[in-house]
Amino acid sequence: MEWFNDFWSTYSTLVFSVGVHALLALSIWLTLSCGLLSLANAAFMGIGAYVSALLTLQLGWSFPAVLLAGGLAPALVALIIGAPVLRLSGVYLAMATLAFGEVVRITVLNLEITGGPEGLNGIPLLTEGWHIALILALTLYGLARLRRSKVGRAFEAIKEDEVAARLMGIDVDRYKLLAFVLGAVIAGVAGALNAHFTFFISPREYGFENAVDIITMAVLGGTANLIGPVLGASIITLLPELLRSLHDFRSFVNGAVLVLVVLFLPKGIWDPRRFRGWLQRVKGGRA
Amino acid sequence: MRFACKTLVLVNALACAGLVQAADIKIGIAEALTGGAAQYGVAISNGFQLAAEEINAKGGINGNKITLVIEDEQGKKEESINVFKKLIFQDKVLMIFGPTLSNSMFAAGPVANAAKTVVFGTSVTANGITDVGPYVFRNSVMESDVLPVTVATATKHYQLKKVAVIYGNDDAFTKSGYDVFKKVLEEQKLPVTTTETYVKGDVDFKAQLTKIKGSNPDAVVCSCLAEEAANIMLQARGLGIKAPFIGGNGFNSPKLFEISKLAGEGTFVGSPWSNTNPAPANQAFVAAYQKKYKAEPNQFAAQAYDALNVAAAALKDIKLSGDIVADREALKNALPKATISGATGPFKFRPAKTRSGQPGGWDADQKPFIYLVKGGKFTLYSSK
Amino acid sequence: MLEQQLLNALTLGSVYALFALGFTLVFGVLAVINLSHGAVFMVGSYAALALVTHFDAPLWLAILGAMLISGTIGLLVDVLILKPLRARNAPHLIPMIATIGVGIMLTSAAQGMFGAEVLRFPEETLPAGEFIVGNVHVRALELAIVAIAFILMAVLFTLIKRTQLGRALRAIAESPKAAWLLGINVEGLFHVTSFVAAALGGVAGVLIGLDFNAITPQMGQPILHKGIAVIILGGMGDIRGALIGGLFLGFAEVISKAYLSSQMGDAVAFGLLFLILLVRPSGLFGRKLERKA
Numbered sequence: 002m003e004w005f006n007d008f009w010s011t012y013s014t015l016v017f018s019v020g021v022h023a024l025l026a027l028s029i030w031l032t033l034s035c036g037l038l039s040l041a042n043a044a045f046m047g048i049g050a051y052v053s054a055l056l057t058l059q060l061g062w063s064f065p066a067v068l069l070a071g072g073l074a075p076a077l078v079a080l081i082i083g084a085p086v087l088r089l090s091g092v093y094l095a096m097a098t099l100a101f102g103e104v105v106r107i108t109v110l111n112l113e114i115t116g117g118p119e120g121l122n123g124i125p126l127l128t129e130g131w132h133i134a135l136i137l138a139l140t141l142y143g144l145a146r147l148r149r150s151k152v153g154r155a156f157e158a159i160k161e162d163e164v165a166a167r168l169m170g171i172d173v174d175r176y177k178l179l180a181f182v183l184g185a186v187i188a189g190v191a192g193a194l195n196a197h198f199t200f201f202i203s204p205r206e207y208g209f210e211n212a213v214d215i216i217t218m219a220v221l222g223g224t225a226n227l228i229g230p231v232l233g234a235s236i237i238t239l240l241p242e243l244l245r246s247l248h249d250f251r252s253f254v255n256g257a258v259l260v261l262v263v264l265f266l267p268k269g270i271w272d273p274r275r276f277r278g279w280l281q282r283v284k285g286g287r288a
Numbered sequence: 289m290r291f292a293c294k295t296l297v298l299v300n301a302l303a304c305a306g307l308v309q310a311a312d313i314k315i316g317i318a319e320a321l322t323g324g325a326a327q328y329g330v331a332i333s334n335g336f337q338l339a340a341e342e343i344n345a346k347g348g349i350n351g352n353k354i355t356l357v358i359e360d361e362q363g364k365k366e367e368s369i370n371v372f373k374k375l376i377f378q379d380k381v382l383m384i385f386g387p388t389l390s391n392s393m394f395a396a397g398p399v400a401n402a403a404k405t406v407v408f409g410t411s412v413t414a415n416g417i418t419d420v421g422p423y424v425f426r427n428s429v430m431e432s433d434v435l436p437v438t439v440a441t442a443t444k445h446y447q448l449k450k451v452a453v454i455y456g457n458d459d460a461f462t463k464s465g466y467d468v469f470k471k472v473l474e475e476q477k478l479p480v481t482t483t484e485t486y487v488k489g490d491v492d493f494k495a496q497l498t499k500i501k502g503s504n505p506d507a508v509v510c511s512c513l514a515e516e517a518a519n520i521m522l523q524a525r526g527l528g529i530k531a532p533f534i535g536g537n538g539f540n541s542p543k544l545f546e547i548s549k550l551a552g553e554g555t556f557v558g559s560p561w562s563n564t565n566p567a568p569a570n571q572a573f574v575a576a577y578q579k580k581y582k583a584e585p586n587q588f589a590a591q592a593y594d595a596l597n598v599a600a601a602a603l604k605d606i607k608l609s610g611d612i613v614a615d616r617e618a619l620k621n622a623l624p625k626a627t628i629s630g631a632t633g634p635f636k637f638r639p640a641k642t643r644s645g646q647p648g649g650w651d652a653d654q655k656p657f658i659y660l661v662k663g664g665k666f667t668l669y670s671s672k
Numbered sequence: 673m674l675e676q677q678l679l680n681a682l683t684l685g686s687v688y689a690l691f692a693l694g695f696t697l698v699f700g701v702l703a704v705i706n707l708s709h710g711a712v713f714m715v716g717s718y719a720a721l722a723l724v725t726h727f728d729a730p731l732w733l734a735i736l737g738a739m740l741i742s743g744t745i746g747l748l749v750d751v752l753i754l755k756p757l758r759a760r761n762a763p764h765l766i767p768m769i770a771t772i773g774v775g776i777m778l779t780s781a782a783q784g785m786f787g788a789e790v791l792r793f794p795e796e797t798l799p800a801g802e803f804i805v806g807n808v809h810v811r812a813l814e815l816a817i818v819a820i821a822f823i824l825m826a827v828l829f830t831l832i833k834r835t836q837l838g839r840a841l842r843a844i845a846e847s848p849k850a851a852w853l854l855g856i857n858v859e860g861l862f863h864v865t866s867f868v869a870a871a872l873g874g875v876a877g878v879l880i881g882l883d884f885n886a887i888t889p890q891m892g893q894p895i896l897h898k899g900i901a902v903i904i905l906g907g908m909g910d911i912r913g914a915l916i917g918g919l920f921l922g923f924a925e926v927i928s929k930a931y932l933s934s935q936m937g938d939a940v941a942f943g944l945l946f947l948i949l950l951v952r953p954s955g956l957f958g959r960k961l962e963r964k965a
Contacts, residue, residue, distance in 0.1 A: 011377040014369045014399075038765060092705060092764060096904050097949040102941035103897070110458050111935055119460045122394035122416060199365050201394035203460070206365065209897055213707075215770055220769050224793045241362075242370065251360070252322050253784070256776030260753060263770040267760055322780065324890050326788030457935055484934040489894030491884035493686070494680040495929040502673040515790045515886055522885075526802060527676065527809050547792055547885065 014129065014198065019238045020133035021195045026218040026230035027140055028187035030266045034148075034222050035180035036160035037087070038095045040212040042188040044102035045075035045222075049189025050196040054124045057197070064197070068136075071193025072186040079185035079220030083178045088161075102212050109204040120203025123130055128198040136194065137231075140187060146229055158181060188215075221262055223269020232271050306509070311610065312355040313348075315340075315596075316375030318368060318386035322487075325363030327515075328411055328588045329388040333358055334581055335410075335592030336385060342576065344598070349603045354596075361387045365395035372396040376403045380612050382538070383408060383619055385595060390414035390460045393664065397424050404613070406620050408599065409593040413537060414464050417649070418640030423620055424649030427595050427635060429560040431468040431511075431536055434656040438558030439472050440657045441669060442507060442534045445556070450479045451534070452505035454496055454520065456512055457485035465511035465536040473509070481505045486516070493520050494527060501529045513538040518547035525551040532556070540587045544582075545664045555661040560632040560654050561590040562666040573631035594630035602626035624650055676807045677930045683814045685922020686821035687880055691895050692902040692914040693824060694872035700845050700910065701865045703764070704754060708771040709873050709899065710892025711778035716742040717872025717881035717891065718782055724797050731797055738878045739871040746870020749774055750863055758862070775892070791887045798882060813883050818877060824872065825915045832911060841865065848890060853888040901945045 025042060032039045053071035056062045062070070062123060070127050082101060089097050109115045116122075147153045155176045158166040196202045214237065222233020243253045262270060317336050320329035340354045348354060357379050358440060361368040375381045376399070383406040387393055393412040400407035401421035409417060409426040418424050426452035442448065456462035458538045473480055481503035484496035497520070500508060508524065510517055510533050517539055524533075532554035533539075540559035545552050563574055563584065573593055577585035585593075603624040608615050627636040635654055659666040691713060700707045709716065720738040723729040753774065757767050801812035832838035843851040844858055852858045880895075881887045882937055898921065906917025928940040 007377060011373045012370075014366065014373060017364055020349055089949060089953050093904075093949060093953050096900060097946055099900065100942045100946040100949065104939060104946060107939040107942070111939075118458045118463045119414060120391060120394070123419070126398070199369060199395050200398045201391065202364075203391050204458070205391070210371070210893075214919075216765070217769055217772065220765060245359070250780075250784075252780040253777050256773040256780065259773030259776065260770050263762075263766055263773065264753060264756055267762060267766075322783060322788070326783065327790060327888070331786050484929075486934065487894075487938055489890070489893075490679075491880070491886055494683075495677060495926040496934050498673055498676045498680060499930055499934070501676075515888075519886055520883055526811055528804070543790070549795070638894050 002267050003251050014243060015238065017128065017130065017133055017194075017198050019235050020137050021191045021226050022215075022218060022234035022238050023137055023231040024133075024140060024187055024191035024194075025215045026222065026234040027144060027227065027265060028184040028191065029215050029267050030224055030227070030230040031144065031187065032056060032180050032184040033219065034153075034160060035177055036163065037177060037180060038091060039098045039145055039181060039184065040050070041079070041082075041098035041101050042184060042215050043190035043207045043209075043212035044098075044105040045079065045185040046192035046195070046211075046215075047105060047202075047204070048075040048078060049108065049192030050190075050202050050207070051109060053193035054202055055114065057124060057127070058121065064132075067197075068132075068190055068193050069125075071196075072190040075185040075189035075192075076182050079182045080178070083181045084174075087174065087177045087181060099209065102207070103209065104282075106204050106208050109207075115204070116137045117221040117267065118204065120201060120205075122201045124196055124200050124202065126200065129195070133194055136190060141227055141231075152176065154157040217259065221259065223266075223270055223271040225268060225271065225273055229271040229273075233269065302386075306339075311352050311608065313352050313608070314355050314357055314379060314381045315599070316379060316381035316384040316395055317356050317358040318361045318371045318375060318384055319358070320363035320388040320392075321360035323362045323364070325388045329360075331586050331588040332386075332388060332410055332592040334577070335585070337591035338573075338577055338580055338589075339593045339596035339600075341580075342551045343600050349600050352603075352608065354600070357381055361392060361396075363387075363389050363392060365392055368392035368396035369399055371430045372399045372407075376400065376405050380419075380465050381405075382608075382612070382615055383599065385410060385592070385599075386614055387412070390417060390464075393417050393424075394420075395611065397421075400424070400635075404620070405616050406623060408595055408623075411588050412593045413472070414460050414539060415467075416643065418651050419642045419644065419646075422647050422649055424640075425637065426649070427591055427598060427632075427652045427654075427655050429537070429632075429652050429656060431465045433652075433654070434558040434560075435465075435468050435536060436475070437656055438471050438534060438536075438556055438658055439469070439476055439478070439509075441558075442532075442556035443476060443478060443651060445660070445669075446507060446532060448478060448506045450481050450505055451509050452481045452500040452503055452531075453483045453509045454493070454500065454512065455485060456488060456511070456516065458487040459513075461502055462511045462513065462536075462538065465538065469509055469511055469536065489518060490516070493523050495506050497524050497527050497529060500524075505531055507531050507534055509534045511536045514541035514544045515547075518544050518552075521548040521551040521555075537587070540666075543584070543586065545661065545666075546584075550664055552661050552664070555659070556669070557666065558656040559659065560652070561587045562657060562659055562668075564666050565631075565633070565657065565668070567587070567629070567631075567633060570631040570633075591630040594632050594635060597628050597630050598626050598635060599623065601628050607652075673807075677808065677926055679808055679814075681926035682818055682919070683782025683883075683922075684926055685919035686818040687876075687883075687918075688895075688898055688902050688921050689825065689915045690707040690817065690821040690876040690879065691873065692906070692918050693821075693828065693901045693911070694869035694876070695899045696906065696910065696914040697865060697872070698905045699830070700842040701841055702750075702754065702758075702767075704767045705764075706749075706771045706869070706901075707768055707896065708749060708774035708778060709869075710896030711775040711782075712742050712745055712870045712873040712892070713877040713880075714782060714887075714889060714892040715745060715778055716787055716877030717887045718791075719874065720878040721791060721793060721887055722786075724793060725781065730737065731799070735875060735878050736958065738874045742874025742877070743871030746873070747863055747867040747909070749870075750866035754866070755859065755862070764902055779889045779892070786889070788889065792885045793882055793887075793956040794866065797887070813879075817879050817883060820875070821918075824875075825911065829911050834860075837861075837864075840942070898941065901941050904945055906950060911914075 049071035052074040102287045218233040219230045223229030359371040361371045390412045397420040401423045454464035535557045539557045606618045637650040638653035640648035658669045660669040716738040719741040720734040723734040840856045902917040906913025
């Protein structure tokens with residue numbers, strides 16, 4: 002057990018980060034599964050992180066209540082901006098949500114209560130491993146159920162062809178809004194969890210780069226099912242640590258891996274169809 | 289950071305070539321060696337390596353050589369926590385220097401403090417850093433110690449009636465510098481004509497400066513990093529602003545005048561370090577740095593260099609037992625008493641005043657120098 | 673002060689426009705949001721700097737060299753990465769993510785070669801000269817940037833509207849498949865476009881590097897964000913739009929800094945962008961550009 006203690010004390014934060022990033026990747030997977038390319042998730046994460054940290058620091062709420070608020074606050078924002086923003090599609094939606102993210106970041110930067118650029122420090126360590134594990138498990142279970150439900154099928158239909166879905170009588174706008182808001186909830190909870198194990202948050206962590214990081218995790222892992230985003234989040238989080246011995250070349254290799262995966266693994270790393278292809282080839286070879 | 293690995297090997301090799309019975313003192317360095325903060329992190333890491341080499345060349349500390357374990361924290365908070373944990377629990381270093389940015393210290397400092405390991409920041413100036421706990425030290429001089437003297441000196445010298453202010457509002461360092469300036473200007477009853485801001489990465493400051501010019505101040509107070517400050521000065525002169533500048537800690541880099549040339553003439557800067565400070569310890573540092581890195585040192589390198597020497601002074605007074613927990617505790621108890629006269633002048637610690645009243649860490653107790661820029665150089669100011 | 677602020681806005685807007693030209697060209701023809709354009713811009717700056725300091729090249733040669741180097745990078749990115757992605761009909765998002773990877777690689781390569789510190793052109797290479805008209809201070813370099821932005825825009829515009837090449841490019845922008853059926857060498861033109869766009873990005877890098885004289889591996893990132901705002905304001909893929917959008921953003925930022933508060937600068941840029949997208953989904957000056965791959 003000793004090696005485990007050593008391992009855990011060195012790498013617990015890293016494992017926590019994997020969990021939080023997996024939640025973020027799932028949050029964007031959800032919107033992508035409805036055909037929405039929304040890049041607002043970093044901002045939603047930030048809203049969740051700030052609301053929860055302020056509730057802990059200023060009002061001393063209990064942790065479960067704080068997490069709940071961390072999920073609901075961005076959901077509320079998503080509900081308000083959802084109706085006008087979701088009329089856009091494709092790259093335009095991506096850009097509008099990016100711009101929204103920047104507006105959120107700049108607002109946080111210029112508010113008094115958020116500590117401006119100096120951020121909030123002294124946030125107590127409340128997140129424990131099992132919190133993240135439980136929330137991740139619940140999210141995975143919920144999303145898996147959702148995929149197979151009527152809602153999931155409606156998402157699928159909208160993703161494949163919005164016009165056809167509308168003609169089939171699917172209330173496209175409502176389902177889009179649902180995906181957008183649920184994504185915000187997951188991202189917000191992830192932000193709240195993150196704020197309570199890193200002691201400190203600042204506006205810089207929820208900007209453009211982070212929005213791009215989140216989408217990268219999902220796409221890298223593959224968006225065919227729920228395993229992809231989790232896998233992508235794990236790789237993006239662990240890769241820099243695994244490459245630590247490369248020192249100066251680390252970020253170069255990091256970038257190269259991104260390019261190579263995109264080039265040679267078209268559907269992301271976790272691609273069931275490709276796996277089946279391999280399996281068949283193996284079988285075929287034997288026969 | 290091209291030289292990091294090579295130098296690490298070199299320091300190791302030196303240590304190995306030393307006496308057989310001598311133990312290594314493992315010290316962790318967690319600085320931003322890549323990413324936006326790398327321009328500071330690299331200089332800081334250079335300062336540490338220079339100091340370690342010098343100490344080892346003189347036979348180490350009580351016969352023990354110093355080994356630096358240098359890690360890149362990328363200027364990111366999670367990365368800083370990961371690096372700190374790796375250094376503390378895996379490499380089992382005696383203490384950690386770093387991280388580069390105040391933000392990272394707010395995240396990683398609590399980790400070191402909880403693990404009862406000394407963390408020593410050389411470039412973290414934000415308020416509240418040493419609130420984290422008794423294992424947190426820094427030799428970065430806080431703006432609140434420097435700026436009142438700077439502003440008072442400049443006011444007297446130029447007979448200032450009103451000033452304009454410009455600062456970076458999305459950066460913890462420049463923003464907290466501004467907060468101090470604001471307080472100092474209020475205390476010293478110096479009216480502010482206009483307060484302008486910019487954000488990191490901005491290169492065009494003309495809109496703000498044009499506005500400042502219109503408000504016709506006697507001087508421009510600037511809480512900026514050296515790179516931005518140089519461009520601000522050049523663009524101000526380009527727009528025909530003749531008022532002198534008053535700068536904070538961030539101004540203190542020879543780079544500033546390399547770039548801005550005579551645009552910075554008449555600037556007042558208060559700082560713990562300057563390359564022209566004639567103290568022998570400083571001149572020796574500047575010469576050694578130039579020789580080793582073929583570049584000019586800056587304040588970040590100087591403070592890192594001094595920090596390792598402060599730690600070395602403390603280590604001289606303790607007997608290392610080989611039990612890492614006991615040794616870390618011994619270092620924490622010995623460090624507050626350490627004093628040196630280094631590149632930044634005489635140095636000692638003072639207990640931090642914390643907001644909560646709990647026992648906090650240790651801040652630098654140093655007298656700032658006030659410099660007036662003449663002929664593109666920092667010259668020590670004397671009011672005669 | 674108003675005259676000076678208007679001039680400030682004009683130069684800032686030209687800087688944005690200059691950067692956005694190549695960015696929008698790639699989007700218009702290849703339908704790719706090339707997020708490595710900021711890094712290519714940075715490469716241009718470093719290339720010119722290296723030519724000036726290591727090979728004592730005169731400035732005009734350094735600019736040409738920078739164009740060539742950054743253009744080649746653009747070409748390589750297209751041949752090695754974007755082409756295979758096109759071949760397998762990858763969705764929009766995929767090339768964008770690949771270009772993020774390219775950006776990271778270029779940035780870290782630049783840091784490895786030149787270090788993390790801010791580098792500058794030696795003073796003697798900077799075109800000197802400034803003059804004062806009434807109350808307005810003008811630097812020769814600023815005028816050069818404004819002029820070059822307008823000239824490049826005009827050249828590019830004429831090229832696209834008046835020449836055979838331009839017609840081919842416009843056909844591709846409408847539909848690559850149809851263009852191919854018409855016998856246009858689509859792949860070849862994609863390569864040319866990538867080269868030209870990256871070369872334009874490189875020039876922008878040199879000029880802005882000269883004007884503000886602060887070259888760092890990260891210098892492309894902030895302007896990339898602004899570039900995104902510009903091409904959306906101007907309508908994506910529209911050459912005139914890049915100029916109009918750039919100037920518009922420059923004026924909006926400067927005026928808000930001058931007459932509201934300088935804290936508002938960035939908030940204005942992105943707030944405007946957000947609002948404009950809600951009101952006019954295809955940008956202020958853009959036409960609806962819908963293309964099914």
